[in-house]
Amino acid sequence: MGLWKGKGVAGDPANARARGGVLPCRRLACMSGQSLFARLEPLLPRVRRPVQYVGGEGNSIVKPWDAAAVRWALMYPDAYEVGLPNQGLQILYEILNEQPDVLAERTYSVWPDLEALLREHGLPQFTVDGHRAVGDFDVFGVSFSTELGYTNMLTALDLAGIALHAERRGESDPIVVAGGHAAFNPEPIAAYVDAVVLGDGEQAVLGITDVIRSWKAAGAPGGRTELLARLARRRLVYVPAFYDVTYRSDGRIQAVTANRDDVPARPSKHTLSDLDSWPYPKAPLVPLAETVHERMSVEIFRGCTRGCRFCQAGMITRPVRERNISTIGAMVDAGLRATGFNEVGLLSLSSADHTEIGEIATGLADRYEGEKVSLSLPSTRVDAFNITLANEFSRNGRRSGLTFAPEGGSERLRKVINKMVSAEDLVRTVSTAYAHGWRQVKLYFMCGLPTETDQDVLEIADLAREVIRAGRRASGHRDIRCTVSIGGFVPKPHTPFQWAGQASHEVTDARLKLLRDTVRADREIARAVGFRYHDGRPGIIEGLLARGDRRVGAVIERVWREGGRFDGWNEHFSFERWESACAAELEPLGVSLDWFTTRERDEREVLAWDHLDAGLDRDWLWADWQEALRETELDDCRWTPCYDCGVCPTMGTDTQIGPTGRSLLPVVGVSAGSPVVTAPVEVEVVAGSGAGDVPAAGSRIDPAAVGSGTPA
Amino acid sequence: MARRPEGPPPPPVVQRVRLRFAKRGRLRFLSHRDVARTFERGLRRAAVPMAYSAGFSPHPRISWVGAAPTGAASEAEYVELALAVVVDPAQLRAALDAALPPGLDVLEAATAQGTGLAERIDGSRWVVRLPGVAEPELRAAVAELLGRDVVQVERATKDGRRRFDVRAAMVLAVCRAENDTCAILEMVVRHTTPAVRPDDVLTALGVVAGLRPSVPPEPTRLEQGRLREDRTLADPLAPDRNDAGRLAGRSSA
Incomplete structure (x- = not known):
């Protein structure tokens, strides 16, 4: 998927030194909502691919600042090239901007070259639409498809001049809201966000907007704490600060309890019904x-x-x-x-x-x-x-390639993961594909699944052999290709595997090596099978962040302070940095990287996300x-x-x-x-003039239906 | 086993339309690939009846002529479109301009007549704003450059690092002052291989006179065309832009 590019040098963005240092300008000189483009423009010839920072995409929208009652900055915390196509962000951007008195702009992670220049010149994190300072907005919404974006959120907060820790934020700071799939266990970033939206975002963002609009109109009574309480009482968001976590002496969680009686004991997810009434995006960004x-x-x-x-x-x-x-x-x-x-x-x-x-x-x-x-x-x-x-x-x-995902190498393992595909199904399907002129088949598997043995993984080679044989039979020639692509399994919250011990990266790497050697030694298929996989170490960090609790927050912050950026990119990711931060922050508490990842949980253990x-x-x-x-x-x-x-x-x-x-x-x-x-x-x-008036069936918004959460 | 695209071959080219367009403002940061992609989408939105190449992945037939580099603005970029249906160039211009983002602005369109577009272009006129550079400093550096016979610079091209002469490509250079702290360099440059770009000229000024602007310069291409004896440029669309050409476009419709 483009992210893990090449084998990398552990990146050390030249900004480790800059971190706590320069405070960007937004509270000094700039008027709220002003475009910073004139100050940004001279920096752009000095960075790679400046076009990603200029905005102006087809169907993008810039609304007047002063006319808006509620202003959202929406962030996808990865590079522009990854973030722009994200459907969730595009949907929310359009829904919010359709509201006459609401303004929404987008921001993405800046690469380390621009980050260094922004710090040097005292410029903040900016939106690509109006080039406005993120700190000027009412809400800063961050959508997490993956946990590996957490360090990038800290960069954005810091560049924006927003206090990293929610408890230290002032009245003029935006409310920082996390959403997306990873936000279903937001505990590792609980200290850095004010609120979390669980589930589909379409109605939730409108509900949040309504609450902020009336709170602002009333003169912001009770400050940001009261605003967060109103959002929580309306069951729009989970506010981590309203819940306390206690721990047992063995390191496991004792309990997670609300510290106010006006918020739900278990905040719940939003579910959008009737997708035909919400045909977004209507005018996708170009x-x-x-x-x-x-x-x-x-x-x-x-x-x-x-x-x-x-x-x-x-x-x-x-x-x-x-x-x-x-x-x-x-x-x-x-x-x-x-x-x-x-x-x-x-x-x-x-x-x-x-x-x-x-x-x-x-x-x-x-x-x-x-x-x-x-x-x-x-x-x-x-x-x-x-x-x-x-x-x-x-x-x-052209018929180039088809992708199938049996996920598990052996029949036994596919029963474990409930992926009901037999080897016969696969061979039959692949034969049909080759007979219809398809030339290449890609098979996707996971390694490190619960109960997995070396034998299960080696059966991937058997499947590949069957597929190549079937292809040669069906097509009548030997020139058949099959790509085997393997990802490391990471146990995730809210799944039946949330209790499973994650396979260590040593085990994953050893099994992948065994499989590769077996395929390479098989003269019948060695040259017909392409083999693509990643080393197991990033998966361990993803596992830490996925099933971590609030104690993992300090690890994220330390990694970020030591220069961690763009952890989803091989050339920037440093396992050693994460490992040493875990040792420093977790081990004094009696827990560890292994404790969060490779340890199997029992039925009664309180999981960090059980209260969600x-x-x-x-x-x-x-x-x-x-x-x-x-x-x-x-x-x-x-x-x-x-x-x-x-x-x-x-x-x-x-x-x-x-x-x-x-x-x-x-x-x-x-x-x-x-x-x-x-x-x-x-x-x-x-182009660039707004989403306006694209007709689509049943495209009516129902403002009364407000109250529900973040699209996929 | 080999599949062929079904159906008849793509319709033939019945008209070629040449466009002059501008790359302005923040869109100066578009690379040529970005411009090309944005054009293809704009052509689809404007429903321009493009002629397509044959095969399984047909491409609209678009011929680009020497693109301005990433970061440089331009008032004079040229492209030729091959069409499957005859259209009024003026209508095409308006429709395409409306379908492209502000900053990619289609300025002129004419039905191609006679010689190829590339044969009509061998020089560019540029203006470069140099914020932070005083005019006398620039003037001295330019005089130094023009006084040399050869000034070699090095740049990474798609074929690797190349060394080439800047001086021979310089046809004309004039210095002006926008104000005390911003000089303007206007120049006419002959198209050589590799093309000498404004940043190459600035590198050369650094080589000969140590000129090193602290703020990135802002280049804009004002004109392209055939270099005349008097060091002006002949408009490459002039031969296409006559009544005969327009009538030819209509009569075959």
């Missing part, structure tokens, strides 16, 4: 700079109940809520017109599971035949139906963990009776799926019937 996904994305459903036991996304986004075929068709059409993209990705956690995916694929392929629009379907399952879909999507295009309600019944999670150890599979509740995971009754939600029986009608395509030739120019959305 970057000027190159980014990791050069395409438009439409989320075709949210949630997944396949029940893969390792998958945090599948557990915390339940239940399944589909967008219907008409909404999807309208979003694709409006989005293409608004952006000029020539590729559309249909996103979800398992896109082929949409109840009308066949009709959608055929409908879109018919509609855009001859339009030079390509369609892609990430996250497909292993079955022959997917080849039919893929054939539709590439009807007149993702809707999942803890007893069900434990039972499913025991089923995993017994190698027992569990079916999808969309097609079999409910198995009581707890989400629907707890959250008052229900699975929302089709089929609707509708089909897609042809539309006048983007380049057919050119307005240049036949009619006055009709440009729906002028």
Whole structure:
């Protein structure tokens, strides 16, 4: 996925020395909300890829500062090229800016070269839209897809002139709100954030905005503590400062208890119902700079109940809520017109599971035949139906590669993780793919899964051999490629594996080496199988941050003070820095890096995130963990009776799926019937002029429905 | 087993339209690749009936001519579009300009006539703002540069580090003062290989006279075209921009 690039030198951004030092200017000279671009511009020729800092993307929005009652700075705490395509941020940006009296701008992590220049010249963290100081906004919202963005948040806070520690923030500081999947265990960053949104963000940001608007209009009674209390009382956010954590003498958590009686004992997640009423983004951002996904994305459903036991996304986004075929068709059409993209990705956690995916694929392929629009379907399952879909999507295009994710090498292990794919399924699917002209198959696996042995991992080589043989048989020639891509498994909160001991990086690395040597020694397949994997050490740090508690916060801060930045990037990540910070901050407390990662938890241990309600019944999670150890599979509740995971009754939600029986009608395509030739120019959305008026089915916002959380 | 794209071959090119466009303001930080990508999306949004290459991944047929470097603004960038349907260049200009972000501004469009665009361009006129540099300092450095026969500079190109002469490419250089602390260098540069860019000229001024601006200079390309005897540049679209050309565009529609 682009992030781990090459083997790296442990980065030491030249700013370790600058950290506590220069206080940026925002409280000194600048007027609130002023553009800093004139001061920033002379620095840009001196940094790499300056275009990422200039803003001006198609469909971006700059609103007048003074007319806004509530102002949000939204951050994706990674490089612009990774952050810009993020759907969650784009959705919230558009929803907030649609409100007449609300202003939302975006900010991304600056690379160390610009960070050093900003400090040298006393310039703060800025938004790319209006180039305004992040510290001038009312809310600073940070979306965490991964825990490895935590150090980058600290950089942004520090550059913005906002106190790192929430308890030291003043009345003029923005409220710092975390969201995203990683925020389902925000305890490691509890000291640095004021509030946390769990779950879908669409309605939550509007609810938070309402509370801030009326609190400001009333003259900010009670200061920021009262504002946070109002947000918590309305069940919009979790405020870590309103909960105390006590520890037992053995280092485990004793209890997490609210220290006020007006806040919920267990803050819970937000769930958006009726995705057809929320067809965002309507006018996706069109970057000027190159980014990791050069395409438009439409989320075709949210949630997944396949029940893969390792998958945090599948557990915390339940239940399944589909967008219907008409909404999807309208979003694709409006989005293409608004952006000029020539590729559309249909996103979800398992896109082929949409109840009308066949009709959608055929409908879109018919509609855009001859339009030079390509369609892609990430996250497909292993079955022959997917080849039919893929054939539709590439009807007149190149057939390069297909990706399947058996995840586990052996049948036994796939039962443990509840990924119900047999070797026969895989071989049959792959044979069909090769027979239809696909040339390369990519297989995705994980290493370090619970109960895994060397033998389980070696069976990946057997599968690869079967796949190559099947490909040679089906295609009639020997020139067949298969890429085996392996990621290290990291146990995540709110999953059945939340109790599991994580495999040490030594074990993971040894198994991967064994597998690689075995494949290389097999003359039949050695040259046909490509092997891609990462070393196990970053996964251990991800594991620490994923299942850490508040004591891990000091580790993050120490790593950051010692220069830790961009931990998701191989060339910047330093395992040694994390390891030594753990030794310094954790061991005096009687815990350690291993204690948080490789240690298996027992049923009764209080987990750091137990007080946060993702809707999942803890007893069900434990039972499913025991089923995993017994190698027992569990079916999808969309097609079999409910198995009581707890989400629907707890959250008052229900699975929302089709089929609707509708089909897609042809539309006048983007380049057919050119307005240049036949009619006055009709440009729906002028670049950079705002999202405005792209029509999409059922695009009504219901302000009354406010109250619910962060999209995937 | 080899698959071929289904259906008929792509429609033929029936018209070529040449555009002059500007790269202004903060969009001067776009690289050529950024400009090209943004143009392709703009062309789709403006529904310009582009001609496409054949094959499994057809590309719109766009011919670029010598792009201004990242960080340099320009009032005179040129591109030629191959179209599958005849259009009115004026309408195309307006539609495309509206579909591109402010700062990438399409200034002129004309149906191609006669010689190729690249053959009509062998020089550029640049103006470079030098904040923090006083005019006399610049004047002395420029005089020193023009007094030499050869001034070698080094720059990383896509083919690795290259050394090349700046002096021979310098056709004309004029110094002015915007104010006491900001000098302006206006110059005409012949297109050589590799192209001598404003930053190469500034490197050369550093080499010959130790001129080292503390603030990054701001270059803008004002003109491109065929160098005339009198060191001015001939407008490369002039041969395309006549009534005969416009009529030809309409009559075949």
